Amino acid sequence: MAVSDPAIARLSNVGHHFGGTAVLSDVNLQLAAGEIVAIVGPSGCGKTTLLRITAGLLAPTRGEVSRPEHRIGFVFQEPALLPWRRVEANAHLLAASDDGSMVEQLLSVSGLADHRRKWPHELSGGMKMRLSLVRSLAARPQLLLMDEPFGALDQITRNRLHDEFASLHASQKFSALLVTHAIDEAVYLADRVLVMSGAPGRIMQEFDIDFARPRAAGLRYSPEFTSLCGAIAESLQLQAGRA
Numbered sequence: 001m002a003v004s005d006p007a008i009a010r011l012s013n014v015g016h017h018f019g020g021t022a023v024l025s026d027v028n029l030q031l032a033a034g035e036i037v038a039i040v041g042p043s044g045c046g047k048t049t050l051l052r053i054t055a056g057l058l059a060p061t062r063g064e065v066s067r068p069e070h071r072i073g074f075v076f077q078e079p080a081l082l083p084w085r086r087v088e089a090n091a092h093l094l095a096a097s098d099d100g101s102m103v104e105q106l107l108s109v110s111g112l113a114d115h116r117r118k119w120p121h122e123l124s125g126g127m128k129m130r131l132s133l134v135r136s137l138a139a140r141p142q143l144l145l146m147d148e149p150f151g152a153l154d155q156i157t158r159n160r161l162h163d164e165f166a167s168l169h170a171s172q173k174f175s176a177l178l179v180t181h182a183i184d185e186a187v188y189l190a191d192r193v194l195v196m197s198g199a200p201g202r203i204m205q206e207f208d209i210d211f212a213r214p215r216a217a218g219l220r221y222s223p224e225f226t227s228l229c230g231a232i233a234e235s236l237q238l239q240a241g242r243a
Contacts, residue, residue, distance in 0.1 A: 006032065006033050007030050007031065007032060007033075007066070008031050008032065008033050008035075008067075008068075008070055008142060008143050008175045009029075009030070009031045009054055009065070009066065009067050009070075009143055009175070009177070010029070010030045010031070010065070010066040010067075011027055011028060011029040011030075011050075011053070011054065011060075011063065011064075011065050011066075012028055012063055012064045012065075012066070013026050013027070013028060013062065013063040013064070014026070014027040014028075014029075014050075014053060014060045014062070014063035014064070014065065015027070015060060015061050015062040015063055015200070016046065016049055016053065016058070016060050016061045016062075017061045021199075022199065022200035023046040023049050023199055023200055023201065024046040024049060024050060024053075024060070024200055024201050024202070025200035025201070025202050026063075026202050027050060027063070027201070027202055027203060028203065029050075029054075029194070029203065031143070031175050031177060032175065033142075033173075033175055034173050034174070034175055035175050035176075035191050035192070036169065036175070036176045036178065036189055036190045036191050037176070037177050037178070037190055037191065037192045037193075037194060038178045038179075038180055038185070038186035038187075038189060038190035038192070038193045038194070039177065039178065039179050039180070039186075039193075039194050039196060040180060040181065040183060040186055040193060040194070040195055040196070040232065040236055041195060041196030041197065041198075041201060041236070041239060042196070042197075042198045042199075042236070042239055042240040043181075044198070044199050045196045045197060045198050045199050045201035045239075046196070046199060046200065046201035047147075047179040047196060047201065048147055048179060049201075050179075050201070051074075051145045051146075051147055051177065051179055053065060054067070054143075054145060054177060055072055055074055055145050056072070067143075070141075070142040070143050071139060071140060071141045071142050071143070072141055072142075072143045072144075072145065073094075073136035073137065073139055073141030073143070073144045073145065073174075074136065074144075074145045074146075074147075075132055075133060075136050075144065075145070075146045075147070075149045076132075076147050076149070077147055077148045077149060077151055077152065078152075079120075079128040079129055079131065079132035080132070081120040081128060081131060081132065081135075082120070083119065083120050083121060085120075086116065086117055086118060086119055087107075087112055087115050087116050087117070087118050087119075087120070087123070087131055088103075088107070088116035088117065090120065090131055090135055091103050091106065091107055091112070091116075091131060091134045091135055091138055092138065093135055093138075094135055094136065094138055094139035095138035095139060095140075096139075096140075099138070099140070102138055102140065103134070103138050105171070106134040106137055106138055106168065107134060109164065109167055109168055109171065110130045110131075110133065110134050110164055110168070111130065111164065112127065112130055112131060112134065115127065124157075125152065125153055125157065126153055126157035126160065126161060129149060129150065129153065129161060130161065130164065132149070133149070133164075133165065133168065137168055137172060137174070140172075141174055142174055142175060143174065143175050143176070143177070144174050144175070144176040144177075145176070145177050146176060146177070146178045146179065147179050148179055148180055148181065149178075150162070150180070150182070150185060151180070151181065151182070158182075158185065159217065159220070162185065162188055162189055163217060165189065166189065166213070166214060166215060167214075170213065170214060178190065183229050183232050183233050183236070184220060184225075184229055186232070187207075187209055187225060187228055187229050187232065188215060188219065188220060188225075190209050191208075191209055192206055192207065192208055192209060193206070193207040193209060193232055194206050194207075195207070195232065195235045195236055195239060196239065197239045198239060198240065204235070204239055205235045207228065207231065207232055207235075209228070211224075211225070
């Protein structure tokens, strides 16, 4: 992302404590408009806390968070759908009352249009996650925060959802901050990948992902993709060893 792109969120020297335990320390992060940034790091390094602070759900112990009046969406690891609402009604939950065309577009792109009358319990795990994404994007967020949203899915379903997410991003141009344990997922979806240290978490290394968009599924099997995943894995293993 060009440095001239306007920042949609900025964290400056952010730190956080829970009781006497330091969770984050001196985190500096800037997210440009339309950019996807992925965060990887050892378990317990404060990745989810960082998302909550970025969302404004948690005030940092120290540092500053700049988040101009942007609409924010949050996608959790569990879809958390309303079981008494059908697919279409769940999709409309966060949308403006007069924004039916957006919901229809999202249902179509995500492959859920033909399932609009189903109940959540009738959906597969992958379909539930698609619906969770649609529900969040129907609110037209400028910033989407994602906490391991694909982590519970099998590899084939994850890969399919990665491509659908990329299509949604291409059409909606939102910014996204993605927390994931899957390095291949981070490299495939993001413009940048940030590696965090063990707790107290801080950003130790940044990798620019220069693969052109839209990204073809075959990219995952290219030597360049594999090499970059290996470099990030090496960095992550180094941080895990220090945790």
